[in-house]
Every structure is written in structure tokens, then in C-alpha cells.
Amino acid sequence: MNNEALIRLGFFFGILLLMGAWEALAPRRILDVPRNLRWTGNLGIVFLNSLAARFLFPLMPVSLAFLAQERGWGLLNLLYLPDWLTFCTAFVLMDMAIYGQHVAFHAVPIFWRVHRMHHADTGYDVTTGLRFHPIEIFLSLAIKLAVVAAIGPPPVAVLVFEVVLNATSMFNHGNVRIPLPVDQVLRLLVVTPDMHRVHHSEIRKETDSNYGFNLPWWDRLFGTYRAQPEKGHEEMTIGLDKFRDPRMLRLHWLLAIPFLRSSSH
Secondary structure, eight states: OTTHHHHHHHHHHHHHHHHHHHHHHSBSSOOSSOHHHHHHHHHHHHHHHHHHHHHHOOSOHHHHHHHHHHHTOSGGGTSOOOHHHHHHHHHHHHHHHHHHHHHHHHHSHHHHHHHHHHHTOSSOSGGGGGOOOHHHHHHHHHHHHHHHHHHOOOHHHHHHHHHHHHHHHHHHTOOBOOOHHHHHHHTTTSOOHHHHHGGGBSSHHHHTSOOOSSOSHHHHHTTOOOSSOTTOTTTOOBSOGGGOSGGGGSHHHHHHGGGSOOOOO
16 A cells, blocks of 8 residues: 555556557557657656646545544444445545546536536547546545545455456547457446447537446446447547637647636536
């Protein structure tokens, strides 16, 4: 646990390289915009977010989990459950909270203005899963801290959840081809690229579906699941019409998106 940052960094670069290689070998869609142009802005956002989060939020979720455990804060610190059940319960509750946050970021207009930077990407690959505005990162981190304080998860569960969430976000945004029979089995356990790609459609009813990042069950449970895009994965249009200008791929324009004139969601 003393090497939290190194653990997360190692998994981040490992999954990024693995998914990048998979996309090059077996792409699902042909991307119109060159990878180097999109990756410059998307990875620039990751760098800024990492610096800002560490500087402005020194009390990260794992640290707060230690504090909650020490002081007996949160639901799970009041219950006497086996360690494995506490771990699993914490993981599932944190994932449900992320699902609820994602739904709120689509439903509440002021949150959507921030979140739409993620949806403005007209391509769809591993870096899309990392492309979140710094304001959204801060809001998400604040929500995670509140959830950790409320449920009192074991610190190791928080670390594993953070690593898995980051990894699955890169995986389910991957421009990778998975055979349909394999995908149908996988999406019972984890959100697959074909499942989440529907969420990045320009069609509103598809954008407002498949909110899950990690566990796929919440969409089915709460009625937001959509199996496939109506135009098919090869023909569907990704992104938001308002932000198709190539200049929107540049870092300073990505940062400006929440402040540009609003358009209908």
C-alpha cells in the first residue's frame, strides 16, 4: 500500500501499451483522424489531470480509507463481516456509485457541459477512456471521497477498485475486434468495447444508455442497457456534432469545451 502511485502507474502504462498494440493488430473500426493527432490532446489531458489531482487532492481515496478504518467511519466498519465479503461488498458499492455518477453527469445540464468533453471525441480508442476534463476529475474524486467516508471500505479494496476501474475504462473504450460469441459471454461479467461504444453514439437514446464502466449489471438492473447501435458498429457515428472541427482535438480547445456555448444534449 506504500507504493500505491507506482502500482497504479505500472498498470496504467501496461494496459495502455497492451490496448494500443491490440488496436493496431485487430481494429474494430477505421478511424478517420490520425492516431498521433488525437493522442496528443487526449494524453495531454491525462498528464494535466494527474498533476492537478495529486496537488489539489492530497487526501486520496486510499488514504481516506485508512483514516476511516482507523476511526471506525462508514457502514462496513460497523459490520462484522468476513474479510472477503467486506472486500466484495465495498467493490460492488463503489462501482454502483460510479454508475450513478455517470447517469447524473448526463442528466444534470451543468454536469453534462463538463462531461461532454469525453463524448466530443470523434474517434473511439483506448485514449478516449482517459479523456475527462479536469473539472470532471475533481468532481469525481470528491464523490469517491464521500463514498469512501460513507461505506468505510478496506484500503486494499479501494486500491484494487481504482486500478480495475482505470484498466476497464481503457479496455471498454478500445477500438478492438472481439468475436461476437466471446463478446456476448464477456459482457455478462464486464463492460466490453462493443457494449460501451453504443454510449458514444451521436443518437441521443444511445448516448443515454450503457453507462457502466466496470461491472455491466447496473444497466440491466436500472433499464439503461442497449445491446447494439441501430446503425451497427462500423456505420454508427461517434461524437457530438457541435465539436467535429479538427481544432477541437487540440489541448486548449479540449479544456475550453465546458465553457463554449451550450447545445442540446
